[in-house]
Amino acid sequence: MKKRRYLLIGMSAALLMTTFSVTGCAQETGENVSGEAGTEEAAPKDETEVKDGETEAEAQSESGGDTQNSDGDQSSSGEEAETWNVRVYYVDDQTAEVTGKNVDVRDEYDIWTALQETGIITEDCELLSLTLNEDDKTMDLDFNTATGDRIRSMGTTGETEIIGCIVNTYLEAYSYSGIRLTEEGQPLQTSHGANYDGYTGIISF
Incomplete structure (x- = not known):
């Protein structure tokens, strides 16, 4: 146990x-x-x-x-x-009359290019500057000698048409009342002795 x-x-x-x-x-x-x-x-x-x-x-x-x-x-x-829309003036080849067309542009150089495309001025024509005077709504547009030569190469009627197209296009584009055209800083002189030393308004044809 x-x-x-x-x-x-x-x-x-x-x-x-x-x-x-x-x-x-x-x-x-x-x-x-x-x-x-x-x-x-x-x-x-x-x-x-x-x-x-x-x-x-x-x-x-x-x-x-x-x-x-x-x-x-x-x-x-x-x-x-x-951009904004402007009316660019030129001489119609068929009617030989001044007419216009609307184009969209961004600046004064686009306007100049549009004028070249219409044939009113040639490719060697160059815009040098555009000065806007807001106080009295006038502007100073300066271009190169090639542009002056292009204007002077025409007769009296041709000169008036080219100048008128440039003047009217820029004045209407900016809604300004006067423009002075200068050739490389000097007042534009045409072949028939016209001097654009002062400010010019809209030109009628």
């Missing part, structure tokens, strides 16, 4: 120790697994935040650049699109 009792006591003790050992291992294993799992979950979260931050920064940077470019483009586009 004593041997059996000792045997039972020994088995109970061994069983109890085994239980404690298994429980302890399970707890220790659970802590390690939990710790590792926690670490693995935290790392992707941190990486995601960093990536999101970088993406937002890049997006803001790209967005800012696009806005600047867009504003710049709109402003350039606006400047390029700022």
Whole structure:
């Protein structure tokens, strides 16, 4: 009986120790697994935040650049699109009469180019400057010698037509009342002695 009792006591003790050992291992294993799992979950979260931050920064940077470019483009586009409609006068080849056509222009040089395209002045004719005097609504238009030679190469009627087309086109384009024509800074003189030293208004044909 004593041997059996000792045997039972020994088995109970061994069983109890085994239980404690298994429980302890399970707890220790659970802590390690939990710790590792926690670490693995935290790392992707941190990486995601960093990536999101970088993406937002890049997006803001790209967005800012696009806005600047867009504003710049709109402003350039606006400047390029700022045109107005003017009537350009010329001599019709078939009727030999002064007529006109409407064109869109951006500045005084576009007007000059339009006059060249009608044939009233040639390609070697060059506009040097146009000065607007807002106080009295007059303007000073200066061109090169080739333009003066073009005017003087015509007869009296031809001179009047060329000058009239230039004068009327610019006066109407800017709604001004007087214009002075100069040839490289000097008053224009025609072949028949006319001197355009003063300001001229609209010319009738």
